[in-house]
Each structure stands twice: as C-alpha cells, then as structure tokens.
Amino acid sequence: xxxxxxxxxxxxxxxxxxxxxxxxxxxxxxxxxxxxxxxxxxxxxxxxxxxxxxxxxxxxxxxxxxxxxxxxxxxxxxxxxxxxxxxxxxxxxxxxxxxxxxxxxxxxxxxxxxxxxxxxxxxxxxxxxxxxxxxxxxxxxxxxxxxxxxxxxxxxxxxxxxxxxxxxxxxxxxxxxxxxxxxxxxxxxxxxxxxxxxxxxxxxxxxxxxxxxxxxxxxxxxxxxxxxxxxxxxxxxxxxxxxxxxxxxxxxxxxxxxxxxxxxxxxxxxxxxxxxxxxxxxxxxxxxxxxxxxxxxxxxxxxxxxxxxxxxxxxxxxxxxxxxx
Amino acid sequence: xxxxxxxxxxxxxxxxxxxxxxxxxxxxxxxxxxxxxxxxxxxxxxxxxxxxxxxxxxxxxxxxxxxxxxxxxxxxxxxxxxxxxxxxxxxxxxxxxxxxxxxxxxxxxxxxxxxxxxxxxxxxxxxxxxxxxxxxxxxxxxxxxxxxxxxxxxxxxxxxxxxxxxxxxxxxxxxxxxxxxxxxxxxxxxxxxxxxxxxxxxxxxxxxxxxxxxxxxxxxxxxxxxxxxxxxxxxxxxxxxxxxxxxxxxxxxxxxxxxxxxxxxxxxxxxxxxxxxxxxxxxxxxxxxxxxxxx
Numbered sequence: 001x002x003x004x005x006x007x008x009x010x011x012x013x014x015x016x017x018x019x020x021x022x023x024x025x026x027x028x029x030x031x032x033x034x035x036x037x038x039x040x041x042x043x044x045x046x047x048x049x050x051x052x053x054x055x056x057x058x059x060x061x062x063x064x065x066x067x068x069x070x071x072x073x074x075x076x077x078x079x080x081x082x083x084x085x086x087x088x089x090x091x092x093x094x095x096x097x098x099x100x101x102x103x104x105x106x107x108x109x110x111x112x113x114x115x116x117x118x119x120x121x122x123x124x125x126x127x128x129x130x131x132x133x134x135x136x137x138x139x140x141x142x143x144x145x146x147x148x149x150x151x152x153x154x155x156x157x158x159x160x161x162x163x164x165x166x167x168x169x170x171x172x173x174x175x176x177x178x179x180x181x182x183x184x185x186x187x188x189x190x191x192x193x194x195x196x197x198x199x200x201x202x203x204x205x206x207x208x209x210x211x212x213x214x215x216x217x218x219x220x221x222x223x224x225x226x227x228x229x230x231x232x233x234x235x236x237x238x239x240x241x242x243x244x245x246x247x248x249x250x251x252x253x254x255x256x257x258x259x260x261x262x263x264x265x266x267x268x269x270x271x272x273x274x275x276x277x278x279x280x281x282x283x284x285x286x287x288x289x290x291x292x293x294x295x296x297x298x299x300x301x302x303x304x305x306x307x308x309x310x311x312x313x314x315x316x317x318x319x320x321x322x323x324x325x
Numbered sequence: 326x327x328x329x330x331x332x333x334x335x336x337x338x339x340x341x342x343x344x345x346x347x348x349x350x351x352x353x354x355x356x357x358x359x360x361x362x363x364x365x366x367x368x369x370x371x372x373x374x375x376x377x378x379x380x381x382x383x384x385x386x387x388x389x390x391x392x393x394x395x396x397x398x399x400x401x402x403x404x405x406x407x408x409x410x411x412x413x414x415x416x417x418x419x420x421x422x423x424x425x426x427x428x429x430x431x432x433x434x435x436x437x438x439x440x441x442x443x444x445x446x447x448x449x450x451x452x453x454x455x456x457x458x459x460x461x462x463x464x465x466x467x468x469x470x471x472x473x474x475x476x477x478x479x480x481x482x483x484x485x486x487x488x489x490x491x492x493x494x495x496x497x498x499x500x501x502x503x504x505x506x507x508x509x510x511x512x513x514x515x516x517x518x519x520x521x522x523x524x525x526x527x528x529x530x531x532x533x534x535x536x537x538x539x540x541x542x543x544x545x546x547x548x549x550x551x552x553x554x555x556x557x558x559x560x561x562x563x564x565x566x567x568x569x570x571x572x573x574x575x576x577x578x579x580x581x582x583x584x585x586x587x588x589x590x591x592x593x594x595x596x597x598x599x600x601x602x603x604x605x606x607x608x609x610x611x612x613x614x615x616x617x618x619x620x
Contacts, residue, residue: 166378167420185518186526189536217533219526220371221519222482226493235483242375251376254528258372262384266365268372269334274605279341282600284348288337289360297363300434301384307430310373310380 150203159206159244166240173230174198180224180234192217194224194234201237210245216252246313256314256323263305264321266291266298328450329392329399329442330358333406334366335558336585342602343558346591347402347447353463353594354455358400361391367401367409370479371525374409382423383430385413386438390431393441402447402587404557405523408479411444415486446480448556448586449489452498460505465595467507468617470552472584473545474499474510475564477557478519493517502586503554506593508617513548515540522563535574538567542579552582552613554589561585565607582610592617 163171174195181187181195192214200209209215218238225234245251258268265271271292280286291298305311315324328351336343351358365384368374373381388410392399401407417424418440428438451460481493491498494517500510521527521537542564545553553564564583572579584592588601592614603610614620 185521185537185540186533190533216375216525216529218524219478219519219521219537220374220524221478223478223517223519225483231485233483239375239378243378246376252525252529255372255376255525258369258525258528259376262366262368262373267334267338268366268369269338271338275338275341278602278605279337282341282345282602284341284345288332288344289362289364290332290337291363291365294363297365300363300387300436301365303434304383304387304430305380307433308377308380308383310377313377313380 150205155204156206157204159209160202160204162244163201163237163240166236168233168236168240170230170232171198171202171237174202174232175230177229179227179229180232183223183227184218185221185223186217186219190214190217194218194238197241198232198234198237201241206244209241210248210250215241215245251314253323259305259310259314260316260321260323263302263311263316266301326355326454327357327359327395327397328445329361329395329397331361331364331367331388331392331399331401331406331410333401333403333558334369335562336403340558340561340585340602340606342591342600342605343402343561343585343587346585346587346594346596346601349594349596350463350587350590354459356455359395359397361388361395361399364388364391367403367406369525370405370409370412371523372528375525379426379430381409382413382416382427385409386417386427386431387434387436389414389417389442389444390436390438393439396442398443398445400445400447400450402556402585403559404446404477404479405559407444407446411487414440414442414444446489446556448480448498448502451502453490457501457505460502460590463590464506464593466593466618468589468593469619470508470613470617471511471550472503472508472552472554472589473513473548473550473581474503474516475520475541475553475555475560476517477555477560478523480556499554499556499586503589506589508554508589510554511548511550513550514544516544520560520563520567522559522567527563527567531570532574534563535567535570538563539571539575539577542568542571542577542581545581546579550581551616552584552610554584554586556586558585569607580608582606582608582613584610584613 160171176195176199178195180198181193184192184194186192187194197209197212197215215238218235220235220238222235225232228234261270262268267290271287276286279288285293287293291301305316310316311318317324330347332344348358365388367388368381368384370381373384389399399410401410417427417438424438424440431437445454476496476499481487481489481491481496481498484493489498496517503510518541519537520541521534527534555561555564561583564581568579568581568583571577582603583606588603591601592598598604598610598614603614
C-alpha cells in the first residue's frame with residue numbers, strides 16, 4: 001500500500017501549499033519521483049497489487065473524500081482567524097468568498113490528482129515491464145518466474161522430438177546439475193549457457209533456442225560432454241539445435257562463405273599462390289593431390305551439395321560462384 | 326604397412342612444412358603414405374556439421390570410400406579432420422538407417438560406403454603402431470626445448486567413441502611423444518582448454534576466439550615455454566596467426582613459436598627450418614630452433 005500512503009500525504013501537502021500560495025508544480029514532481037522509488041524496491045507482486053490500489057485511489061469519489069475533510073479543517077482554521085477581529089456579516093461574506101475559492105481549489109486539486117495518478121500508473125507500468133524484461137534474460141533454474149509460468153502453449157513438442165528422432169535420447173536424462181556450464185570455456189566469456197540450452201531443447205522452447213546467437217558460441221570442445229554425470233550427448237544437442245537454426249535461416253555469412261569455398265574448390269581453406277610457391281620450394285607437388293588436382297572429384301562434391309540441398313541452404317549462386325543476395 | 330594419407334585443407338594449403346615433415350618421417354619409418362587422390366575437405370565439423378548433418382556425413386563418407394577403395398586405414402594429422410572422419414565412420418557403422426540414407430546419396434556419384442576401414446590420428450599411429458622405441462632411433466639431434474603441449478579437442482574426445490587409450494582430463498600421449506625428441510613438456514594451467522577456433526567460432530566471432538587464445542597464451546607464458554606443440558593445423562593456425570590477432574587486440578607482445586608435432590620430429594631428424602616452412606609462419610621460430618639445436 002505504499003502508493004496509497006504516499007498519495008494521501010501528497011494531497012495534504014499540496015492542499016497546504018495551495019493555501020500558502022506556493023508553486024505546487026515542484027511538489028507534484030517530487031511526489032511522483034518518490035512514488036517511483038517506492039515502487040522500484042517492491043517486488044513485482046507488490047507492485048501489481050499497488051497498481052490496482054493506485055487505480056482505485058484514482059477514482060474521483062474516493063480521491064475526493066479525504067480532500068473534503070482536509071478542506072473542512074482548513075476552512076475552520078481560516079474561519080477562526082477573522083472571528084476575533086471582524087463583525088459577523090463581514091465574516092459571512094468572507095466565508096462565502098473563501099468557500100467559492102475552496103470549491104475552485106478543490107476542483108483544481110482533483111484535476112491535478114487525476115493527472116498525478118495517471119502519471120504514477122504509467123510509471124509503475126514501465127517499471128513492471130522493465131522488471132519482467134530483466135526476469136526473462138535472467139538465468140533461472142527452472143525457467144519459471146513469478147509472473148511467467150510456462151504451459152503447453154509455450155512448448156513445441158516437435159522441436160524436442162527432433163532431438164529424440166536424431167538419436168539423442170539422452171537429452172531427457174539431464175537433471176540440470178550445471179557441471180556442463182561450470183566446465184564451459186565459452187560460458188566464461190560469452191552469454192552461452194549450455195545447461196540452459198539443453199533444458200530449453202527438452203522443454204521445446206524452439207524460438208528461444210534457435211534465435212539466440214549464443215548458440216554459436218560453442219567451440220564443440222566436448223569438455224561438458226566428457227564431464228556430464230548423466231552421459232548426455234551435449235555437443236550433439238548443440239549441433240542438432242544449430243542444424244534446426246540453420247534450416248530456419250539463422251546462418252552467419254562467414255559460415256555460408258566456408259560452404260561456398262567447399263562448393264567452388266572442395267576445400268574450406270583453398271590453396272593460394274604463396275602456398276603453391278612454398279610447396280614447390282620444399283619439393284612437394286605444387287598442387288596437393290586433392291580436389292584441387294582432380295576436377296572430376298570436385299564435381300562429385302558439388303553434386304552431393306546439390307543433392308542434399310546444401311546449395312539452397314546457404315544461398316549458393318552457381319552463376320557467380322558466390323552467395324545470392 | 327600402407328596408410329591412406331588424408332591431407333585436409335589447412336596443412337597442405339597453408340602450412341606445407343607439416344606435410345613435408347610427415348612424408349619424411351614415414352619414409353624413415355618405412356611406412357608407405359598413399360595419397361587419397363581427389364579427397365576434399367573433411368568437411369569442417371563446425372560449419373557443415375552445424376548446418377546440415379546429411380551434407381556433412383555424405384561428403385565425409387565420400388572421403389572414407391576413397392580409402393576403402395585403396396584398402397587402407399586413413400591417417401590424418403588434423404584434429405578437425407579426425408573428428409569429422411572418425412565420427413562419420415563410427416556413426417555409419419553403428420546406424421544402419423543413416424548408412425542407407427547416405428549410401429542413397431553416394432549412389433548418385435557411383436560410390437558406396439562399406440565400413441571396412443579405420444580412421445586413425447597421426448599421434449595415435451606413432452604411439453600405438455610405430456612405438457616409442459622405433460621413434461627414438463630416428464632422433465639425430467635431441468632437442469633442448471621447453472614446450473607447452475596443446476592437445477586440442479577433437480583428438481581424444483569424445484572418449485566414449487574415440488577409444489584412444491588415455492585420460493582426456495590428464496593425458497600423456499603427446500607429452501610422451503614430445504619427450505622422445507629430447508624436448509621437455511612443461512605443465513601449465515588449463516592445459517586441456519580449447520584454443521578457441523573450433524565449432525565455427527573463429528570465422529563467426531574472432532573476438533571471442535582470440536579471448537580463448539589469449540588465456541592459453543597467458544598460462545603458457547607463465548610456465549616459461551620456448552614453443553607450443555600441437556597436433557592440429559587449425560589449432561596451429563590459431564596459435565600462429567591468432568597470436569598476432571591477440572597482440573593487436575590486447576596490446577600484448579606474445580611471440581611463442583608454434584610447432585606441429587610432425588615439425589618437431591622433422592627438426593629432430595635434421596630437416597631445415599625452410600623445409601619445415603617455419604620461415605613462412607607468422608611467429609618467428611628462429612630463437613626456439615636455435616635453442617633446440619644448441620646453436
């Protein structure tokens with residue numbers, strides 16, 4: 001109920017200010033920022049409740065109620081003062097004038113209160129959103145957060161089935177101990193979280209896995225797989241996830257280019273003039289006895305790439321020997 | 326003994342001194358290295374294996390059929406090639422459905438995978454088929470050199486399928502092979518860590534890759550080594566070319582020469598720095614070679 005507390009305090013303060021004739025703008029701003037601070041330290045759950053309370057408080061009837069009380073008190077104070085020095089008739093007139101003024105002020109205050117409440121609501125909404133974003137990015141053991149529960153609608157069972165069908169049944173054996181992440185040299189320097197990826201693959205969170213660039217931060221060093229207490233074929237899982245990502249269009253250009261080199265020469269790293277010279281100088285054949293020296297062998301490799309659709313997958317342009325696009 | 330010699334890409338197309346040393350070494354060992362004419366990229370596990378398993382397996386299986394036709398086991402001295410070829414061979418031997426699928430593709434180019442040969446790593450052949458004693462007899466000049474051995478990842482791992490006898494967390498095969506040359510293998514922190522190049526990371530994000538490499542170079546430097554010894558031309562490239570990239574990014578001045586195990590043997594057998602193409606490497610190996618030969 002933090003908001004409500006701050007809220008009513010601010011009304012009293014502002015009313016006092018009104019009668020002192022001071023500038024109220026500053027106070028409103030201060031109050032809003034204070035409220036924001038209060039919201040920030042509360043948990044998401046509290047904030048949600050508070051938002052609702054704030055909204056209730058914003059209803060004109062409720063908001064007006066405490067103000068009237070305060071106004072009446074103030075009127076009494078105002079009324080008390082002239083009592084000692086002036087006659088009753090003058091007092092009555094003055095009171096009428098004051099009452100009119102008060103009515104005006106109350107109206108003004110009501111408007112301000114409404115504006116403030118709206119501002120607070122906006123602010124709280126932003127904070128809640130900010131907080132929920134942080135939670136999504138956080139490394140949560142079960143992938144469950146207070147505000148976001150996964151259910152079957154979040155899952156793509158076909159995605160999980162792809163791992164099982166590929167013979168990586170061990171994806172189901174993972175009990176999330178984290179030995180893999182603790183052993184991972186990439187995880188020490190990149191956002192790559194291998195334990196989390198394995199979990200997401202089992203849960204079927206397809207987009208979260210394949211759209212994540214961190215999936216490509218694994219060097220396939222096998223340290224995780226070697227140490228896995230449950231003999232999960234972790235590197236196979238990563239490679240399978242990458243296959244699915246690649247077929248969904250998530251491919252880095254340098255990777256496609258390696259494919260282009262193989263399609264053009266049969267080698268991921270083709271020979272160059274400097275190496276030809278070196279080879280000749282030390283008594284090796286200038287061209288190694290590979291696809292470089294046997295064009296018919298290169299044709300076989302190219303035929304395989306077309307057969308499996310690898311050329312289409314990387315966007316190979318036969319006319320230019322480069323990438324389409 | 327005959328072996329189908331798989332070249333791959335980086336060794337023959339960038340560091341031919343490794344190939345030269347290997348041919349000399351096997352000549353001395355009286356083992357015939359037969360060229361696999363028309364072999365291609367293994368293909369690279371980080372790109373092909375990560376993009377499309379079927380394409381990866383079909384190209385790898387095509388390479389395997391070349392050796393099957395020769396009736397010889399394959400030897401490769403690149404961890405990446407070893408990973409791809411061994412893994413594909415193992416997969417097709419175990420999984421009949423996948424074998425059928427891949428063979429349907431191979432039939433289109435008039436080939437058939439049978440599963441009749443083994444894929445072996447250079448270091449594995451030296452230890453298990455040649456033996457330490459015979460290797461020791463080839464050493465002309467015992468080398469005076471302190472080296473940081475870098476195992477790389479796709480050599481002993483995944484241990485469940487690879488089956489090279491050793492302990493992947495604390496192995497000895499490469500240290501033993503290094504020490505036969507007279508050089509000393511110096512222990513260093515996180516020795517088994519990856520160089521950072523694999524899995525397609527080098528081509529995709531060089532900053533992350535060099536961050537791996539810098540960590541390794543820091544630990545190697547702390548141990549006070551004269552050279553790095555590896556058994557993978559891709560790791561070799563990452564420590565040679567990558568060392569320049571680390572220096573550019575971090576303002577460091579690392580200058581640890583990089584030797585493939587075959588080059589170390591070449592040096593111990595009396596081959597010159599030029600024959601081993603050390604003069605074409607990015608990091609000057611002259612100081613280490615002079616020290617090694619006591620010059």
